[in-house]
Amino acid sequence: xxxxxxxxxxxxxxxxxxxxxDYGVSPNxxxxxxxxxxxxxxxxxxxxxxxxxxxxxxxxxxxxxxDPATGQPFGRVETFEGFEDPxxxxxxxxxxxxxxxxxxxxxxxxxxxRVEDLLGLSDSVAAIAAGGLRQTGSC
Numbered sequence: 001x002x003x004x005x006x007x008x009x010x011x012x013x014x015x016x017x018x019x020x021x022d023y024g025v026s027p028n029x030x031x032x033x034x035x036x037x038x039x040x041x042x043x044x045x046x047x048x049x050x051x052x053x054x055x056x057x058x059x060x061x062x063x064x065x066x067d068p069a070t071g072q073p074f075g076r077v078e079t080f081e082g083f084e085d086p087x088x089x090x091x092x093x094x095x096x097x098x099x100x101x102x103x104x105x106x107x108x109x110x111x112x113x114r115v116e117d118l119l120g121l122s123d124s125v126a127a128i129a130a131g132g133l134r135q136t137g138s139c
Contacts (some may be wrong), residue, residue, distance in 0.1 A: 019062065019079065026074040027067050036065040036074070040122035045098040047086050055086035057105050058098070063118050080118055083108035 005011040026036065042061040048054035063078040083105045090102055119125070 019077065020073075021077050021079070023064070023073045023075060023077070026065070027070055027072065035068055037068055037123045038121055039064055039066050040118055040125045041128065042125060043128040045094075045100055047088070047090055047094045055088075056084055056110075057086055057090060057094070057100055058083050059110055059115065061115070061118055063121055078118065078121075080111070080114055082110045082114075084110045 002013050002015075006013045040061055040063050042059065044056050044060075045058040046054050046056050058081070060081045061079065064073045065075040066073050083100070085105045085108050090098075090100060090105070095101060
Protein backbone atom coordinates (compact mmCIF):
# COMPACT_ATOMS: atom_id res chain seq x y z
CA UNK A 1 0.00 0.00 0.00
CA UNK A 2 2.84 2.39 0.85
CA UNK A 3 4.39 1.84 -2.59
CA UNK A 4 1.08 2.65 -4.29
CA UNK A 5 0.74 5.84 -2.28
CA UNK A 6 4.35 6.81 -3.05
CA UNK A 7 3.74 6.57 -6.76
CA UNK A 8 0.78 8.99 -6.56
CA UNK A 9 1.65 12.71 -6.92
CA UNK A 10 -0.78 13.73 -4.15
CA UNK A 11 0.89 11.67 -1.41
CA UNK A 12 4.21 11.54 0.37
CA UNK A 13 5.07 8.50 2.45
CA UNK A 14 7.15 9.01 5.57
CA UNK A 15 9.00 6.12 7.13
CA UNK A 16 10.27 5.83 10.64
CA UNK A 17 14.04 5.99 10.81
CA UNK A 18 15.66 3.47 13.10
CA UNK A 19 18.85 5.04 14.45
CA UNK A 20 22.18 3.27 14.19
CA UNK A 21 23.75 3.52 17.64
CA ASP A 22 27.17 2.07 16.79
CA TYR A 23 28.89 2.40 13.41
CA GLY A 24 31.90 0.31 14.46
CA VAL A 25 35.56 1.21 14.22
CA SER A 26 36.95 4.08 12.18
CA PRO A 27 38.40 3.51 8.70
CA ASN A 28 41.78 3.56 10.50
CA UNK A 29 40.66 0.59 12.60
CA UNK A 30 40.30 2.53 15.86
CA UNK A 31 37.32 2.99 18.18
CA UNK A 32 38.34 6.63 18.65
CA UNK A 33 40.20 8.74 16.11
CA UNK A 34 41.85 12.04 17.07
CA UNK A 35 41.32 13.42 13.55
CA UNK A 36 37.57 12.74 13.63
CA UNK A 37 35.00 15.50 13.82
CA UNK A 38 32.16 15.09 16.29
CA UNK A 39 28.94 16.29 14.70
CA UNK A 40 25.84 17.00 16.75
CA UNK A 41 22.65 16.54 14.73
CA UNK A 42 19.62 18.14 16.30
CA UNK A 43 15.92 18.31 15.51
CA UNK A 44 13.23 20.30 17.25
CA UNK A 45 9.47 20.29 17.29
CA UNK A 46 7.81 23.57 18.19
CA UNK A 47 4.43 25.15 18.83
CA UNK A 48 4.80 27.19 15.62
CA UNK A 49 7.22 28.68 13.12
CA UNK A 50 8.11 32.01 14.77
CA UNK A 51 11.16 32.04 17.03
CA UNK A 52 9.72 35.09 18.77
CA UNK A 53 6.33 33.71 19.77
CA UNK A 54 6.59 29.94 19.75
CA UNK A 55 8.26 27.39 21.98
CA UNK A 56 10.29 24.22 21.60
CA UNK A 57 8.24 21.22 22.74
CA UNK A 58 10.64 18.43 21.77
CA UNK A 59 14.39 18.24 21.22
CA UNK A 60 16.20 15.24 19.76
CA UNK A 61 19.99 15.12 19.33
CA UNK A 62 22.63 12.64 18.32
CA UNK A 63 26.39 13.01 18.51
CA UNK A 64 28.39 11.01 16.00
CA UNK A 65 32.08 10.83 15.08
CA UNK A 66 32.78 11.42 11.40
CA ASP A 67 35.95 10.53 9.51
CA PRO A 68 37.05 13.80 7.83
CA ALA A 69 38.61 12.03 4.84
CA THR A 70 35.52 10.01 3.89
CA GLY A 71 32.66 11.76 5.65
CA GLN A 72 31.59 8.38 7.03
CA PRO A 73 30.35 8.00 10.61
CA PHE A 74 32.01 5.57 13.02
CA GLY A 75 31.95 4.60 16.67
CA ARG A 76 29.20 4.80 19.26
CA VAL A 77 26.46 7.39 18.85
CA GLU A 78 25.26 9.36 21.86
CA THR A 79 21.59 10.35 21.84
CA PHE A 80 19.20 12.62 23.71
CA GLU A 81 15.47 13.10 23.38
CA GLY A 82 13.20 15.10 25.62
CA PHE A 83 9.97 17.05 25.84
CA GLU A 84 9.40 20.56 27.19
CA ASP A 85 6.08 21.80 28.56
CA PRO A 86 5.43 25.12 26.75
CA UNK A 87 3.20 26.35 29.57
CA UNK A 88 0.25 26.69 27.22
CA UNK A 89 -1.93 24.37 25.13
CA UNK A 90 -0.19 23.16 21.98
CA UNK A 91 -1.92 24.76 18.97
CA UNK A 92 -3.99 22.37 16.86
CA UNK A 93 -1.79 22.86 13.78
CA UNK A 94 1.32 21.96 15.79
CA UNK A 95 -0.41 18.83 17.17
CA UNK A 96 -1.35 17.79 13.64
CA UNK A 97 2.18 18.32 12.27
CA UNK A 98 4.15 16.85 15.19
CA UNK A 99 1.77 14.34 16.73
CA UNK A 100 2.75 15.77 20.14
CA UNK A 101 -0.11 16.30 22.58
CA UNK A 102 -0.51 18.40 25.72
CA UNK A 103 -0.49 15.18 27.76
CA UNK A 104 2.91 14.17 26.34
CA UNK A 105 4.59 17.42 27.42
CA UNK A 106 2.71 18.18 30.64
CA UNK A 107 5.25 18.74 33.42
CA UNK A 108 8.20 17.79 31.19
CA UNK A 109 11.44 19.79 31.04
CA UNK A 110 14.51 19.36 28.88
CA UNK A 111 17.66 18.28 30.68
CA UNK A 112 19.65 21.47 30.12
CA UNK A 113 22.84 19.99 31.60
CA ARG A 114 22.74 17.02 29.18
CA VAL A 115 22.05 19.35 26.24
CA GLU A 116 25.01 21.53 27.22
CA ASP A 117 27.23 18.45 27.65
CA LEU A 118 26.48 17.22 24.13
CA LEU A 119 26.98 20.70 22.68
CA GLY A 120 30.32 20.92 24.48
CA LEU A 121 31.47 17.60 23.03
CA SER A 122 30.65 18.57 19.44
CA ASP A 123 32.90 20.16 16.85
CA SER A 124 29.96 21.28 14.72
CA VAL A 125 26.17 21.24 14.75
CA ALA A 126 23.77 20.28 11.98
CA ALA A 127 20.14 21.25 12.52
CA ILE A 128 17.26 19.53 10.81
CA ALA A 129 14.67 22.08 9.72
CA ALA A 130 11.38 21.97 7.86
CA GLY A 131 13.32 22.61 4.65
CA GLY A 132 15.92 19.92 5.28
CA LEU A 133 19.33 19.60 6.92
CA ARG A 134 21.19 22.85 7.61
CA GLN A 135 24.80 23.15 8.78
CA THR A 136 24.91 25.71 11.57
CA GLY A 137 28.65 26.04 11.95
CA SER A 138 31.37 25.03 14.34
CA CYS A 139 31.08 25.20 18.09
